[in-house]
Amino acid sequence: MSAPAEAATPRQWYQFSLTQQIMLGLVVGVALGWWMSDLSPEARAGWDKWMTLVRDVFLHLIKVMIAPLIFASVVQGFAGAGDMKKSLRIGGKALLYFEIVTTLALFFGLLAVNVAQPGAGVKLVTDSAQSTAGLAKPQTLTEIILHMFPVSIMDSMARNDVLQVVIFAVIFAMAVIAAGEAGKPVFDFCGSLTQVMFKFAGLIMKFAPFGVGAAIAVTVGHQGLGSLVALGKLILTLYSALVIFVVLVFGLVIWIARVPLKPFVKAVREPFTLAFATANSEAALPKAFENMEKVGVPRGIVGFVLPFGYSFNLDGSTLHLAVASVFVAQAAETTTGIHFGLGEQITMMLVLMLTSKGVAAVPRASFVVLVAALESFKLPLAGAFLILGVDALLDMARTSVNVLGNCLASVVVARWEGEFDDKKAAAFLADTGPKA
DSSP states (O other): OOHHHHHHSOOOTTOOOHHHHHHHHHHHHHHHHHHHHTSOHHHHHHHHHHHHHHHHHHHHHHHHHHHHHHHHHHHHHHHHHOOHHHHHHHHHHHHHHHHHHHHHHHHHHHHHHHHHOTTTTOOOOOOOGGGGGGSOOOOOHHHHHHHTSOSOHHHHHHTTOHHHHHHHHHHHHHHHHHHGGGGHHHHHHHHHHHHHHHHHHHHHHTTHHHHHHHHHHHHHHHHOSGGGSTTHHHHHHHHHHHHHHIIIIIHHHHHHTTOOHHHHHHHHHHHHHHHHHHOOHHHHHHHHHHHHHHTTOOHHHHHHHHHHHHHHOOHHHHHHHHHHHHHHHHHHHHHHOOOOOHHHHHHHHHHHHHHGGGGGGSTTHHHHHHHHHHHHTTOOTHHHHHHHTTHHHHHHHHHHHHHHHHHHHHHHHHHHTTOOOHHHHHHHHHOOSOOO
């Protein structure tokens, strides 16, 4: 067998790993976008058309694998345990962890925005409230619960509704367990489907540097580098808060759960980079699935925790909501003179703790939840539209932290269950062979 020998062969200097290829695509994309931003509108439209095409082809190919990968992984993981109580215990631990960490994210955002005061001195033009007419309304708690249960699994898969696919897969896996021997062929099929989808993901990832470069070129081409100065303090506040949150909260979690740092960093760098460059969590999901399993998290836990986290563990998005909502309150004080005190801010954080849990099921997710919070507290909606101007840059940061948080959650739950494989993590770190 020649495969092991090939895997041990070091890369040559000209053979870039996937991470290096993605980073190169990111740099080239920024340079191309900067150049595009200086073109005439007519000239830029042509470039924008083709860059958007490359970006969207990549995202479409990623999205097409999400539903079958999640379905097969959850069924295999849940039914593979053969123990209903154990599977439900894993879900309970995951939800408890999600609630603690997302709550910390809200309060870190609240602290950062009050210290930095990015909205102080910003004047709002309060004439854009009508623009919210076409937005979907945030869901109530009962609507969120009802939305979890699909009417048609084909419809849920077509819309890539992750939470509905997970719920269906869990119930389906219970039926596979209950069916005994009759369910074994279905279980084996899901195992084979998971492996095929990982190979499918490997093929699509070869296109990732081009998709990433095109995505960032479109963003920079539209925004320009100079147009970001006016809201630079808000961008800096969010990025700083996210970095501090990752270092302190995730760092503490890594220490408490004894997560092997170097293997974990190696495993998450590609999903993190993909999420940052595309501002799309789905783009990072297949690679996150593959690498978390390689680093020592059992497939059953990866298949359950990662998809579940995409609805309930959006650390970056919840921190962003705290920063954005108080930013608008600070700008409103400059415009109207009405002070939005700490008591009102804490009340708004409690509201966001509930509404942000359904963020993944709402069109234009974070923006809609932000508008709902501003309306609830009689704050000018013009502030939300001001933020929308730089939302692409904010989205890159919050999405990448969402992905990082979900990857960490899978390791924490695996360690909590006593099933994390440290030997596998050490072998993954030592593997220096060529990457797909």
